[in-house]
Amino acid sequence: MPTVAQIAALLEQLAPPRLAEEWDNVGLLVGNGNREVKKLMTCLTVTPVSAAEAVEAGADLVVSHHPIPFIATKRLTAESTSGRLLLELIAARVAVYSAHTAFDSSGEGINQRLAEGLGLHGIVPLTPHPEGQGTGRWGWLGEPIPLEELAGRLKRFLGIERLQMAGRPDQPVRTVAIGCGAADELLGAARENGCDAMVLGEARFHTCLEAEAAGVGLLLPGHFASERFAVERLAESIGGRFPEVEVWASRSERDPLRWG
Missing domain, CATH: 3.40.1390.30 (NIF3 (NGG1p interacting factor 3)-like)
Known part of the structure; x- marks a missing residue:
């Protein structure tokens, strides 16, 4: 063992x-x-x-x-x-x-996997780390799609029924930034890279106002949902490397937030 x-x-x-x-x-x-x-x-x-x-x-x-x-x-x-x-x-x-945050920034980590799951191309860090890789991700879609279509794609990938959105549902989106968990400080980098939309686990109210004013659509699936999928992927990776070990993602863990 x-x-x-x-x-x-x-x-x-x-x-x-x-x-x-x-x-x-x-x-x-x-x-x-x-x-x-x-x-x-x-x-x-x-x-x-x-x-x-x-x-x-x-x-x-x-x-x-x-x-x-x-x-x-x-x-x-x-x-x-x-x-x-x-x-x-x-x-x-x-x-x-x-x-x-090492996993957040890694090429095998949460932000990278979500960017891939949304079908982004040319994925690179939003803010490169001097040691390699970096914080957040951004990339581009093959063809522009409405913000609400990107929202549907995100919900399907994460296995959730709803999320919060800031911006016009019909807003065309070609470039997308990713910041799982609590990462609304990355909005500035998303704007600098010319992103049309950004996925954040959660965001402060004034961050949403700033994004709306800048014309950046926001999709907020929740902190838990934006990261939990990677916990399951990590269990698969560890189990694949060590098949003799019984590996599982927590079956009891739940999002503490509920829709009222």
């Missing part, structure tokens, strides 16, 4: 830590690198629900997109939610690896 360290090495190939933002917390965050891995679960976020699933299923390693702890931790107690989750995972000897 492979060890935690061996699987971590694969993850570092898929999403080199050098691509992570300076503020981020990536890599092996919890656990012993020498421990053998028989069961592995991927998830978007370590929550009480996904942590319980991992523990109950006997997972040896959890690969989460969002890190836990997210920021430097001076105290590890049950007084905080993250503290309770970490103590629960440590007690069950479950290791945790997170790639987060």
Whole structure:
């Protein structure tokens, strides 16, 4: 059986830590690198629900997109939610690896995969990273299509029924920018590259106003939906490399937001 360290090495190939933002917390965050891995679960976020699933299923390693702890931790107690989750995972000897913004920027990562899923050509980073690849993606469609048609394509790829849209439904779109999760700071780069539309996981109200004023159509499927699909793809990639390991994407993880 492979060890935690061996699987971590694969993850570092898929999403080199050098691509992570300076503020981020990536890599092996919890656990012993020498421990053998028989069961592995991927998830978007370590929550009480996904942590319980991992523990109950006997997972040896959890690969989460969002890190836990997210920021430097001076105290590890049950007084905080993250503290309770970490103590629960440590007690069950479950290791945790997170790639987060390294995976966002990677050529094998979330933004790249969504851009490919929408059928974009000539895909390149919105803001290139000096170490290679970079933040966000943008590319062009073979033929211009209405914004609402691009929205339908996005919904089908992500398996969702609705999303938020800013801009005219009939607005013609040829060039598209991608920023999964919370990445509305990339709107400026999308405008500089002349993009007609942009897909963001979520966006602030004033970002939507700015996009509308600039004539950039916005599609907002939600933070969870814009990233969750990649968790399932990552499970397939790891399972393909280590077929002896039981690998699955969390079956209990859900978007915390509901339509009322």
